[in-house]
Amino acid sequence: MKTRITELFGIEHPIIQGGMHYVGFAELAAAVSNAGGLGIITGLTQKTPENLAREIARCREMTDKPFGVNLTFLPAVEPPDYPGFVDAIIDGGIKIVETAGNNPAQWLPKLQDNGIKVIHKCTTVRHALKGQSIGVDALSIDGFECGGHPGEDDIPNMILLPRAADELEIPFVASGGMADARSLVAALAMGAEGMNMGTRFIATKEAPVHENVKQAILAASENDTRLVMRPLRNTERVLTNVAVERLLEKERAIGAGIKFEDIAAEVAGVYPRVMLDGDMDAGAWSCGMVAGLVYDIPSVKELVDRIMREADELIRGRLAGVLN
Ligand SMILES: Cc1cc2nc3c(=O)[nH]c(=O)nc-3n(C[C@H](O)[C@H](O)[C@H](O)COP(=O)(O)O)c2cc1C
Numbered sequence: 001m002k003t004r005i006t007e008l009f010g011i012e013h014p015i016i017q018g019g020m021h022y023v024g025f026a027e028l029a030a031a032v033s034n035a036g037g038l039g040i041i042t043g044l045t046q047k048t049p050e051n052l053a054r055e056i057a058r059c060r061e062m063t064d065k066p067f068g069v070n071l072t073f074l075p076a077v078e079p080p081d082y083p084g085f086v087d088a089i090i091d092g093g094i095k096i097v098e099t100a101g102n103n104p105a106q107w108l109p110k111l112q113d114n115g116i117k118v119i120h121k122c123t124t125v126r127h128a129l130k131g132q133s134i135g136v137d138a139l140s141i142d143g144f145e146c147g148g149h150p151g152e153d154d155i156p157n158m159i160l161l162p163r164a165a166d167e168l169e170i171p172f173v174a175s176g177g178m179a180d181a182r183s184l185v186a187a188l189a190m191g192a193e194g195m196n197m198g199t200r201f202i203a204t205k206e207a208p209v210h211e212n213v214k215q216a217i218l219a220a221s222e223n224d225t226r227l228v229m230r231p232l233r234n235t236e237r238v239l240t241n242v243a244v245e246r247l248l249e250k251e252r253a254i255g256a257g258i259k260f261e262d263i264a265a266e267v268a269g270v271y272p273r274v275m276l277d278g279d280m281d282a283g284a285w286s287c288g289m290v291a292g293l294v295y296d297i298p299s300v301k302e303l304v305d306r307i308m309r310e311a312d313e314l315i316r317g318r319l320a321g322v323l324n
Pocket of ligand 1: 017018019020021023042070072099100101121142145146147148149175176177178196197198199200285286287288289290
């Protein structure tokens with residue numbers, strides 16, 4: 001397939017692996033890039049710019065294909081060293097950055113002056129238009145189905161993607177709920193030029209997370225995610241577990257006056273315990289509804305090859321076949 005996204009990023013297949021906290025290490029990014037997609041290292045999982053520089057160097061040893069780095073801008077008591085992370089990205093020779101969480105305008109000139117293409121992830125047409133107006137190179141349109149932070153507008157991709165296509169001029173990929181060839185072909189039909197997957201890539205052989213995480217996604221159905229932190233306007237879609245149900249009970253009991261401190265036990269410092277230690281009840285961790293479409297734990301290459309082969313069959317076979 002050739003789309004504006006494969007051309008922009010110099011990749012073989014229009015499939016991107018979104019940044020994922022404590023999942024997007026060099027092993028997964030390299031596996032996705034080696035399979036012909038675009039792998040992405042999660043910047044903030046590396047606590048310091050020096051660590052990120054090492055992770056980029058490690059990834060480069062595992063692949064000679066393009067890969068990117070995710071920079072997530074979220075509210076934080078002590079903001080991470082963003083200028084340092086940007087320098088590590090530039091010095092590490094990275095040519096693609098995925099931004100998310102907030103308007104990346106402040107960082108665009110420096111990134112783009114250094115030959116970096118920026119794909120900004122957002123959950124509304126409004127924010128997508130803003131991204132386009134400040135000059136990002138591409139967008140990742142993240143529907144309400146997505147694992148992680150779906151925003152507060154709750155528009156699913158069946159509406160969001162064609163709306164984005166109607167408004168945008170720059171290329172975009174569909175993100176949220178993408179799992180297989182059907183997702184890719186539907187995304188293309190709705191005007192996207194590729195797809196971004198999070199949850200589906202966790203359930204692969206190369207994802208460097210505890211086996212319990214992969215098994216939890218395999219076992220989960222589309223009914224098993226919950227939305228937490230809605231009252232804080234920091235909504236996150238997570239897989240249900242004991243801690244998540246306790247968190248939701250607190251949200252019901254405390255009501256609108258709830259503060260971050262009230263739920264810190266269920267959301268702070270959770271990722272290393274879940275992803276590295278496999279403690280599945282440690283707290284709330286992001287997972288998409290698409291878990292219901294995950295039936296196996298293939299290698300990344302098997303997954304990507306299967307998607308591309310079945311997409312071809314779908315377009316030339318079933319779709320061409322419905323025309324008379
Ligand atoms: C475990 C997990 C962690 C994530 N962490 C981040 C993150 O740190 N930054 C970010 O921009 N997106 C993050 N995301 C969102 C993904 O990049 C992607 O947009 C999302 O997973 C797409 O939805 P899907 O899970 O339905 O494929 C995360 C998603 C998951 C499942």
